[in-house]
Amino acid sequence: MKWCYVKFRSITRAQGGQQILNRRGISSRLVRTPRNIAPRGCGYSLMVPEENLSLVSEILKNEGVSFETDLQTRKVVGI
Amino acid sequence: MTSLYLDHGATSFPKPESVTKAVAWALEHCTSPGRGGYIEAMEGAQRVYGCRRAAAEMFDCSIEQVVFTSGCTQSLNMAIRTLFHPGDRVVVSGFEHNAVMRPLSERKVKILTAGNCLFSWENMLEEFEKILQSGVQGAVFTHVSNVFGYILPAEKMAVLCRNYQVPFIIDGAQSAGILPVSLRKLGADFIAIPGHKGLHGPMGTGILLCGTIPEPFIAGGTGSESESLQMPDFLPERGEAGTLNVPGICGLEAGIRWVMEKGVSHILAHEKEILRECTEILKGKNYRVFTGEPQGGVLSFIPPQDCEAYADALARKGIAVRAGLHCAPLAHRTAGTLKTGTVRMSFGPDTSEETVKKLGEIL
Numbered sequence: 001m002k003w004c005y006v007k008f009r010s011i012t013r014a015q016g017g018q019q020i021l022n023r024r025g026i027s028s029r030l031v032r033t034p035r036n037i038a039p040r041g042c043g044y045s046l047m048v049p050e051e052n053l054s055l056v057s058e059i060l061k062n063e064g065v066s067f068e069t070d071l072q073t074r075k076v077v078g079i
Numbered sequence: 080m081t082s083l084y085l086d087h088g089a090t091s092f093p094k095p096e097s098v099t100k101a102v103a104w105a106l107e108h109c110t111s112p113g114r115g116g117y118i119e120a121m122e123g124a125q126r127v128y129g130c131r132r133a134a135a136e137m138f139d140c141s142i143e144q145v146v147f148t149s150g151c152t153q154s155l156n157m158a159i160r161t162l163f164h165p166g167d168r169v170v171v172s173g174f175e176h177n178a179v180m181r182p183l184s185e186r187k188v189k190i191l192t193a194g195n196c197l198f199s200w201e202n203m204l205e206e207f208e209k210i211l212q213s214g215v216q217g218a219v220f221t222h223v224s225n226v227f228g229y230i231l232p233a234e235k236m237a238v239l240c241r242n243y244q245v246p247f248i249i250d251g252a253q254s255a256g257i258l259p260v261s262l263r264k265l266g267a268d269f270i271a272i273p274g275h276k277g278l279h280g281p282m283g284t285g286i287l288l289c290g291t292i293p294e295p296f297i298a299g300g301t302g303s304e305s306e307s308l309q310m311p312d313f314l315p316e317r318g319e320a321g322t323l324n325v326p327g328i329c330g331l332e333a334g335i336r337w338v339m340e341k342g343v344s345h346i347l348a349h350e351k352e353i354l355r356e357c358t359e360i361l362k363g364k365n366y367r368v369f370t371g372e373p374q375g376g377v378l379s380f381i382p383p384q385d386c387e388a389y390a391d392a393l394a395r396k397g398i399a400v401r402a403g404l405h406c407a408p409l410a411h412r413t414a415g416t417l418k419t420g421t422v423r424m425s426f427g428p429d430t431s432e433e434t435v436k437k438l439g440e441i442l
Contacts, residue, residue: 010303010316011113012143015128030124032116041305044113 004053005045006060007033007068014044017065024059026052082397083434083441088225088253088377088425089401091279097333102281105329111322113302123325130332131315137335138270138288139261146293146318147328150285151252152178154271157287157296157318158248159219162268163188167216170207170245172231173413174224177406178271179250183219191215195413198371200232207236211243218247222254226410226423227369228354228377230258237265246291252276256338257347257375262288269293277346278338280331283324293318341428350376350426353435357424360439369414369421376430379421386420393422396441400424 006028008014014030021028028046048056053069060067084092109123131145138145148154155178163169165187171179173194183190191210194203211218218240222233233249240247248269251260256277262270268291274284287293295310299320304311311317338346354376361368367381382389390402403420404411411417 009313010301010311011124012128012131012315013313015124016142030121040307041303043303 087427101333102330105326151273154287158269230373279334376426
């Protein structure tokens with residue numbers, strides 16, 4: 001499965017966004033934003049499956065939550 | 080060992096068991112929130128968010144408007160430094176604590192005082208509006224006097240400030256957890272709240288409810304936008320540099336939930352009943368007792384001997400009270416008790432009828 005990053009300026013906003021998605025039955029994973037897609041430095045993102053990205057974006061926009069999406073999809077990194 | 084604790088105005092004690100457990104749990108399971116992505120860091124972050132959510136629910140605001148501080152004093156300092164500048168004219172009530180007066184004085188503002196009668200809303204509102212009319216850059220007022228328990232007409236004073244478009248700060252040191260406090264309804268720029276008094280959290284915890292973006296009290300790491308040398312311009316990070324007091328915040332959430340379960344109105348009614356009974360005991364001894372309406376669970380009186388010596392005598396009998404000026408010389412000046420000070424008894428949700436009975440017997 002491919003994943004997208006929904007990026008937030010603060011962990012609190014990311015947590016708020018996750019709560020909204022949870023209420024809509026959409027699961028996501030709260031993670032540190034990968035360094036190469038965090039131009040301002042550290043941050044937090046919600047990882048969502050690629051196929052949910054447009055729905056997630058629409059829900060968060062409707063709720064007035066500010067965020068950025070990283071359209072570059074990624075596979076979860078394994079070690 | 081103290082057997083009768085009547086100093087809840089200083090800090091609530093003993094803390095609810097759920098608070099103690101939450102602190103211990105955090106020490107074992109949480110690390111620095113907002114810094115890492117591993118289990119313990121995320122657990123810490125989730126607990127911090129949980130406390131923000133509980134506070135937002137209790138104080139009727141958004142989750143991001145809840146900024147954690149080390150206590151009400153830091154909250155007030157941050158608010159005052161944000162709103163006021165040297166030379167500003169700032170109106171305060173005649174019942175302010177030094178946590179308000181010293182930061183204002185340090186800020187070199189001109190302080191104007193409104194309200195010189197205990198338990199008189201009419202006097203307070205009339206003088207307050209007169210000063211607002213004369214032109215001020217801001218207002219700061221306590222919700223409840225920490226010396227006399229006098230509940231000020233905060234809602235009406237807030238309306239006046241809004242009508243005159245004057246930014247204002249409310250000191251909720253003695254009201255949070257005892258009276259309903261709504262940031263949305265009051266429309267304050269800031270409301271400062273201690274975590275360890277009416278919310279029953281650990282000492283070293285506090286909240287600044289932000290209706291306005293504050294200037295940072297300290298600068299440093301926030302775990303966000305690290306490339307910038309400026310503090311973030313958004314809440315709550317702008318007010319929260321450095322590692323948060325996660326064990327304290329976990330305890331605070333437990334305290335807030337404990338209060339919500341009991342119900343603020345129930346707590347106030349209980350404390351007022353205890354206050355009434357203690358007033359009768361003290362009046363029966365012909366002490367000068369400061370009572371009136373509306374009054375929260377704080378009661379001041381003047382015994383025949385020096386108030387500190389009297390409190391010391393009570394301490395030796397296992398009764399914890401506070402004596403002196405209670406860090407609020409302005410309130411004493413207003414009430415005419417600056418020279419003597421007072422002995423203060425302050426009550427909590429768990430102060431029992433049995434405690435009052437024992438107090439009566441000892442006195």
